[in-house]
Amino acid sequence: MESRLVATTSLGRTTVLTPPGDAPASPEANTPRTAMWTTWRPGHGSLTWSQVDEETSLRAGGQEVPGATTRPPLFLGPGLPHYALWSGRGRRLAYVVPDGRSLVLKVWTPGEPDAKALLAAAPVFFAWLPSESALFVHHGTVLQRFDLESGEQVVFSQSAAGFRTPAISPDGSRVAWAEVRDGAVHVLESPTVGPDPRDLRSFNAGVVLSYVSDGRLIAAVGSSPESLAFASLQDVHTGGVLVRAVLTAAWFSPDGSKVVSLHPTFTGDGRYQAKLWDGTGRALGAIEPFVPSAQVGTVVNFYDQYQLSHPVWSADSRWFALCGRPATDGPHPAFHDGIQDYVWLWDTVSGTVTRRAAPGAIAAFER
Numbered sequence: 001m002e003s004r005l006v007a008t009t010s011l012g013r014t015t016v017l018t019p020p021g022d023a024p025a026s027p028e029a030n031t032p033r034t035a036m037w038t039t040w041r042p043g044h045g046s047l048t049w050s051q052v053d054e055e056t057s058l059r060a061g062g063q064e065v066p067g068a069t070t071r072p073p074l075f076l077g078p079g080l081p082h083y084a085l086w087s088g089r090g091r092r093l094a095y096v097v098p099d100g101r102s103l104v105l106k107v108w109t110p111g112e113p114d115a116k117a118l119l120a121a122a123p124v125f126f127a128w129l130p131s132e133s134a135l136f137v138h139h140g141t142v143l144q145r146f147d148l149e150s151g152e153q154v155v156f157s158q159s160a161a162g163f164r165t166p167a168i169s170p171d172g173s174r175v176a177w178a179e180v181r182d183g184a185v186h187v188l189e190s191p192t193v194g195p196d197p198r199d200l201r202s203f204n205a206g207v208v209l210s211y212v213s214d215g216r217l218i219a220a221v222g223s224s225p226e227s228l229a230f231a232s233l234q235d236v237h238t239g240g241v242l243v244r245a246v247l248t249a250a251w252f253s254p255d256g257s258k259v260v261s262l263h264p265t266f267t268g269d270g271r272y273q274a275k276l277w278d279g280t281g282r283a284l285g286a287i288e289p290f291v292p293s294a295q296v297g298t299v300v301n302f303y304d305q306y307q308l309s310h311p312v313w314s315a316d317s318r319w320f321a322l323c324g325r326p327a328t329d330g331p332h333p334a335f336h337d338g339i340q341d342y343v344w345l346w347d348t349v350s351g352t353v354t355r356r357a358a359p360g361a362i363a364a365f366e367r
Helices: 294-301 303-309
Strands: 005-008 014-017 035-041 046-052 056-060 083-086 093-098 103-108 116-121 124-128 134-139 142-147 153-157 174-181 184-191 198-203 207-211 217-222 230-235 241-247 249-252 258-264 272-278 283-286 319-325 342-347 362-365
Touching: 005 035, 005 319, 005 342, 035 083, 035 362, 046 083, 056 093, 083 124, 083 303, 093 124, 103 124, 103 134, 116 134, 124 303, 142 174, 153 174, 174 207, 184 207, 184 217, 198 217, 207 303, 217 249, 241 249, 241 258, 241 272, 249 303, 272 319, 294 303, 294 319, 294 362, 319 362
Parallel strands: none
Antiparallel strands: 005 014, 005 362, 035 046, 046 056, 083 093, 093 103, 103 116, 124 134, 134 142, 142 153, 174 184, 184 198, 207 217, 217 230, 230 241, 249 258, 258 272, 272 283, 319 342
16 A cells, blocks of 8 residues: 555645655645545545534545534534544544534444434543444543444443543454552553453553554653653553653554654744654654644644544554644744644655655544
């Protein structure tokens, strides 16, 4: 598969490009200028996006997704009408839509006239099993499995902590989450077929959990109970430290051989630096500091959720993409309309960076 990338500007212009980005990016004719948060339907090569005009709607390949329209427009957060996540092979679409009082999680199977509402809660974080038959949902303090074929609902935890996405192992056999007790944050792991948790390790601060393709469970460990930044990346099973530095997000490549971490520069101008490490934590390179787009800021805050819906790594684990602008380009976009955000493509094999590959405030690789 080509490593196609879709990029959307804050004004809704959508383009599709293929790295290295030295050829002109092609405008995507099937999306309107009001498209937002464009992403791919896995295995189908079609795009999904939120559309905002007199109302908000969710579109999949141009088709309106049932049950996602709000009129007048409602938003989950600034500039965020919906959050949508396809199952691994694009069989089902799970999405969150605001209803004015709460957030409603729904599931839609293309070809069916209606979507099924699973729950109303806030906040809501979720992940698909690879089989596409079930959805694990962290809502409030509850971690719950929804079986979409049998209708069975199973509670795995009544005290899940951290408002983070359930971590699902690549083979779908295990789920991991965090709970707080006895003054510590405990990481628990259970078979996905039913709750039988075992306590793997405890930490003194919050964690964000994700499995690597080789089955390792990685925790981004907070620097303190109050901090939003992380102090390290650790292997939960072995306790080994991969990266020890102040960071705000970390994305492992699909093959698990590399990880890119994002670090504040503490220069006072909003710049961050992305650094590249191999799968064992050996430093491989870095790109020059840049100012992330507002949409990338949202992705970074919830990177464990958005890495599922908006992959920043190409499927072949070569290319990495972020959106933003050099600090030398002029006023921050929040204060000036003339400075655009662009896609930055990083070839993690050769080390070269293609800046301004296409205009874009948010980007996602095809799966």
